[in-house]
Amino acid sequence: MKFPAIALMLAGLLSMNAATAAEAAKAPAAKPEPTKSEAPKDAATLVNTVCAACHNADGNSVITANPRLAGQHAAYLAKQLRDFQSGKRASPVMAPLAATLTPQDITQLAAYFAAQKPKGGTAKENGPGSLGERIYRGGLAAKGVPACAACHGPNGAGIPIQFPRLSGQHAEYTVNQLKAFRSGERANAPMMKVIASKMTDEEIVAVSDYIQGLH
Numbered sequence: 405m406k407f408p409a410i411a412l413m414l415a416g417l418l419s420m421n422a423a424t425a426a427e428a429a430k431a432p433a434a435k436p437e438p439t440k441s442e443a444p445k446d447a448a449t450l451v452n453t454v455c456a457a458c459h460n461a462d463g464n465s466v467i468t469a470n471p472r473l474a475g476q477h478a479a480y481l482a483k484q485l486r487d488f489q490s491g492k493r494a495s496p497v498m499a500p501l502a503a504t505l506t507p508q509d510i511t512q513l514a515a516y517f518a519a520q521k522p523k524g525g526t527a528k529e530n531g532p533g534s535l536g537e538r539i540y541r542g543g544l545a546a547k548g549v550p551a552c553a554a555c556h557g558p559n560g561a562g563i564p565i566q567f568p569r570l571s572g573q574h575a576e577y578t579v580n581q582l583k584a585f586r587s588g589e590r591a592n593a594p595m596m597k598v599i600a601s602k603m604t605d606e607e608i609v610a611v612s613d614y615i616q617g618l619h
């Protein structure tokens with residue numbers, strides 16, 4: 405079965421649960437025993453039935469448009485899932501999926517992916533001495549672009565809980581995010597909008613390639 409069918413089925417299941425829960429809340433005196441489908445979902449089940457298709461079960465996605473989640477800080481992952489729900493971070497793919505998650509699912513999924521071991525990547529062209537490295541480590545002083553390392557750490561490990569891990573992330577995904585910050589499509593990080601607004605496409609591509617090889 406193709407993925408969207410599974411997601412729809414899951415969405416249906418979850419909304420049925422919500423309806424059942426609402427019924428139960430109306431009649432507290434005769435509260436029925438929770439049925440099996442109402443039991444708290446275990447994170448691994450959700451991961452394997454929904455997230456793994458795009459992010460892999462270990463969070464090291466193979467498709468480069470899909471971010472690697474392995475080893476990312478849990479607080480950051482949870483914030484993104486809530487921002488997809490509220491629409492602060494627009495994503496036609498993640499918004500309908502995030503809409504089916506309860507706050508408890510979000511906490512568990514974030515903890516699950518944070519605990520996975522990240523696999524490193526390699527830069528295509530932006531190794532030592534490259535434009536990508538110069539931007540990451542020193543910023544672009546003439547344009548007022550600060551060094552990425554100042555907030556994301558010298559090796560891209562990030563600084564919990566505010567600054568996400570970047571190292572080893574797929575360059576294609578990072579390019580998409582920097583452009584989404586710049587256009588305002590991703591409106592959940594005012595700091596990043598200011599920074600990305602000052603960057604050209606060429607600079608975005610260079611620093612994203614460098615980040616893919618950071619470890």
Ligand code: HEC
Pocket residue numbers: 407450451454455456457458459469470471472473476481482484485494495497498501513580
């Ligand atoms: C159909 C493919 C697909 C599925 C299934 C999917 N994702 Fe995603 N996910 C994406 C894409 C694409 C993005 C990037 C969205 C964007 O462009 O902002 C993303 C982004 C994310 C992000 C943001 C990561 C970051 O670094 O900011 C998180 C967190 C996330 N997904 C978690 C999940 C979880 C948890 C599940 C399972 C419940 C899931 N995803 C299922 C495709 C998918």
Ligand code: HEC
Pocket residue numbers: 471483539540549550551552553554555556566567568569570578581582592593595596599611
């Ligand atoms: C002043 C601090 C600061 C600096 C400097 C900074 N960032 Fe960020 N960045 C952030 C914050 C905060 C977030 C988290 C946004 C959120 O919570 O959604 C972020 C998020 C990101 C993301 C999204 C990660 C993901 O998984 O989706 C990328 C990509 C990124 N930054 C790249 C860069 C690059 C490249 C530079 C240097 C040109 C840079 N940042 C400089 C603060 C900073």
